[in-house]
Amino acid sequence: MGSKATEKKLVAASAVPDCVEIRGARQNNLKGIDVDLPLGKLTVVTGPSGSGKSSLAFETIYAEGQRRYVETFSPYMRQFLDRMDKPRVDDIRGIPPAIAIEQSNPVKTSRSTVGTMTEINDYLKLLWPRITHAFCPSCGREIRPETAKSIADEIFRIFADNPHLNPLPRKGEEGAERQVRVESNATARTALITFWIAVPAKTKPSDFFNFLQQQGYLRVWIGDEVVRVDTDQKIKRLGARVQVIQDRITVSEENRARLVEAIETALRFGKGKVNVVPITEKENAQRPTPNVERSTNHRSLITNHELPFSTGWHCAHCDLDIRAPTAGLFSFNNPLGACPGCRGFGRTIAIDLNKAIPDRSLNIKQGVVRVFRGAEFGESQKDLLRACAREEIDINVPFEELPKSDQDFVIEGEKRSGDYSDDDYENDRWYGVRGFFRWLESKTYKMHVRVLLSRYRAYTTCPRCNGGRFQSETLNYKIVAAVYDRRDGAHRAPLQLSLPEFQALSISDARDFLAKIDIVPNDSTAQMLRNEIWARLSYLCDVGVGYLTLDRSTRTLSGGEVQRVNLTTCLGASLVNALFVMDEPSVGLHPRDVSQLVRVMYNLRDKGNTLLVVEHEEQIIRAADNLIDIGPGRGERGGELVWNGxxxxxxxxxxxxxxxxxxxxxxxxxxxxxxxxxxxxxxxxxxxxxxxxxxxxxxxxxxxxxxxxxxxxxxxxxxxxxxxxxxxxxxxxxxxxxxxxxxxxxxxxxxxxxxxx
Incomplete structure (x- = not known):
């Protein structure tokens, strides 16, 4: 029994093909050649131009491998996939699923970038919410959601490090973080835990104070003073909000539980916001008792003495909310993260003034505005001349020599900004060159108007995102890394980069920056995402395109660059048992980077894949495991197998x-x-x-x-x-x-x- 089982295993093992057998290939100028392509090897196809290399590699081997793989899908799925014609060949056996990496650049859309093509952006939008730091767009302070315990720990840290507290810096001053300054003649160990409560409109102070007494609150913080609500106060008016004192606590370890409880209650009634007011002996001794709240708005009521905290993505100092970090916020292909001005394209199509006013050496009388020269819109030229006469603008001076204010008048019109109504046109108000084109854009239902506008339009960098593709709320989140100066190796200050700024780095610099990011050791997901991104960036550097940026539009890449970027995508996908057919991946590559390209192909081969490369580069030919030479000539004189080994x-x-x-x-x-x-x-x-x-x-x-x-x-x-x-x-x-x-x-x-x- 044992011998029979062994024989079956040997038969099964021998049945597994070790090469792709091509028999009778007659595609194009191939002359019925028989070729054995070893599996799991790097095979290079050489020969003169036109000898039939691409006919064998792409139109025969790849076409059959792709066709057979597509046939494994259901008829419903096959209707969405491109199917290639069956090549002219007698038989092909043992061919794995094939992937072609050609020199051509098939990408035509501006939305595709190097980051999307290599799928690095998909990992970045998952990594960024996990390790990013939020910063207030107004004051620049770091924003982080707090809990009652973290707020209590922060209070203990502040009181321990600074027993003498002075007012916090105002917005815009140095040290805008949660820091305090020392004053030698004041001691603070007591803190007020307060929360904001809205005051209904037209509510008398006495009625509001009675309401607070019914809820069990007897003290409020008004005008940087503690005011009791159960005594006769001469407060004439209340603001839009009032700070209610939840508790007055001496900051000590024995009161930690009480402090946490007070903070939790204040957060519950304050809708996730709480203020901590340090009270010093000097302040208690010197403060008079006020009877009228100072006239301030609800935002400036947060005094310089206070330490505001929030449990959400909210700047407590500026009372400003920001959007929570989600994956969609860090993708310009998602409406949440795309710039509303360009919708994630990074550029907009608008009227190009250089086309509307091509020759600024002309004067207004000569028709410096090109579109006004014809008979169709000659009336607009007359409107311009009348407006210049009213404004006393010299129409005989070259336009480029006019003062800036006069040029702006001609271009922007009398309003300088905004749209013009029908009344403006009837009242003979000059609408400007931009106003004229805005009026034309309202008539785009006419074919000749659309044709006319196309002559004066051009793509320009989006003014709202400066070509970054992301909306402004995405810029509030930045990753911090400790970097070193490459010249002397000295440590520099931590570098903070938003996602658009990170994608604008060269790939080699982005890889170095990513390696310096500190990630919490127990966050295995973030570690995995960072490692995957770093590996793909390293692959791009290995194939010699480390000078590219992740936000580089794919449609602007050369054929060789696209091929090497695609090669990186295949490496990152970790495919195995596949056939990769490549067309001269070394084209446009510096000779010193060819060895790196060879290592990348070896890496792909060592994962169990088969590589078939059409190549003329000597280093790659020498690195091949197997050579196939097609010749001897080109055209009709080619198509024969010269060497296979x-x-x-x-x-x-x-x-x-x-x-x-x-x-x-x-x-x-x-x-x-x-x-x-x-x-x-x-x-x-x-x-x-x-x-x-x-x-x-x-x-x-x-x-x-x-x-x-x-x-x-x-x-x-x-x-x-x-x-x-x-x-x-x-x-x-x-x-x-x-x-x-x-x-x-x-x-x-x-x-x-x-x-x-």
Whole structure:
């Protein structure tokens, strides 16, 4: 029984394919070739331009892999997916789901950015609410929701650190945080716990005080003084709100429970807001008893002595609410976070004054406003001349030489701002160039008006968000990180960045900033989000696009940049057992960054994926696990399989093996790669500037077919078994892997090997 089970396991293991078998590929100029593509390897396809590399990689292998994968979905799902035509091939076996990463930039919308394309923005909108710090847009103080316990702890800290309390700084002064200053001749150990309560309109102070007595409250805080409500006070008027004293407590450890209880009660009646008023002996001794509340509005009633707290996203000092941090607030694709002016696009379409007034050297009389020159809107030119006569504006002076006020009058009109009504037009008020176009925009139901407006419109940076795409409430939340100066390594002050500011950093700087963020150790979710973002940013740096920014519009990227960004997306998705087909990912990449690109492809391969890369870069060809060369020529002269194997096997013939590939019985269509390679090396074509050069060098006319035959016999006698698999050597034209032959061939052969046409 055991032996039978073992046999079944061996049979099952042997049934798992280790390569993709392509049989009889005839797509485009392919001549029915048979190719085995090893799975889990990095395979590079080389050959002259037009030889059939893309026909094999994309239109045959990728097309079939994608078509078969789509067929696994239900008919309902397939109607939403692009389906490719079945390639001209006899059979393909063992092909995994395929993903194509091409050079073209298919993105046309302005809403797509590098951050959305790599899905980094999706992680950022989840990370930001967890680790962000809120700041008041008015006073700049940090806002954080408090609890009764945290408020009590803060009171104990303040009283412990500062036994002598002086008034807190006013808004705009230095030290706007919750800090106190020391005064040597005053001691504070007592605090008033108060909360605000609204006073109904037209309510007499006596009636309001009677209401407080019925609720059990006998003291209020008015005009920086404690006022009893059960005595005859001469208060003539109350403000919109009054602070009711919940308790007066000596700050000490034995009163901690009482303090927390008083704060909880004050928060409940104060709707999440409470004030703590430190009372000093000096204040108690010097304060007279007032009888009239000072005339102030409800916001300025928060005196400089008070420590306001709130349990919500609320600045207690400014009495200003901000929106709670949610994922939607940090996404410009969500109405909650998108700028209302540009709706998350970062730019708006508006009238371009440079198009409306293209030549400012003209004067008003000559028709400096272009749209007023024609007969259709000539009446507006007359309106402008009459308005200039009333304002005594010289119409014979070039427009650019007019005073700024006169130019603004012509452009903005008499109102300078706002819309003009029909009465304004009837009363001969000058409406300005902008007012004229606003009037035109009300007539856009007419086709010719829409065409006219399109001539004077242009995209401009959104003035409300300055191109950041987010609304103003998103800017209230910032992440704080301790950064270092790269020049001297000295520690700098903590850097605070909002989400638009973070996305405006280069990818390399954003990665460094993210590494300096402090996250609470027990917040595993935030740690995971930060690690995922950091990994994707590192991938982008590895593929050589660390100079990009996350807010860079995808439609402005080059084909090579889009391909490398897509490669990062695939790495971040952690796909396994997939086939990735890439089209020259090294295009536009600096030679020093090619090695990083190779490491990225190795990383993708090591996860269990198969990579099929159409490439001409020498470093990538040398890094390949397997080489497929298509040739020998281009067009009708191509489409044949020249080589399929590893580079080591290709170079393992000790100089003779490549000659097998270079010779052919049909010498009229042959060229010797050694002649080209040696000439390329002599001319220094191995430099970075000639890495993609694949020119064809003509063979000398004196070369005969007999020379080719002698080289073939010499090479076949020393050929390794890997080369002897080929029954007859195919004709070989300028090949990307041919340059490596010259480095393995002895000097006499390299000089003598020539094949005539």
């Amino acid at each position: 590893s580079l080591d096997d290709f170079l393992g013939g000790a100089g003779a093996a490549p000659a097998v590939l270079c010779a052919s019985g049909n010498t009229s269509r042959n060229k010797n790669v050694f002649g080209e390679a040696s000439k390329t090396i002599r001319e220094g074509a191995c430099g970075a500037e000639d890495r993609h050069r694949r020119s064809r060098f003509a063979a000398p006319a004196s070369t005969t077919s007999r020379t080719s035959t002698s080289i073939f016999h010499l090479a076949s006698s020393h050929a390794s078994p890997a080369f002897q698999v080929l029954e007859s050597p195919p004709s070989f034209t300028t090949c990307s892997i041919g340059i490596f032959c010259a480095r393995k061939v002895s000097h006499p052969i390299r000089n003598r090997a020539r094949v005539s046409r």
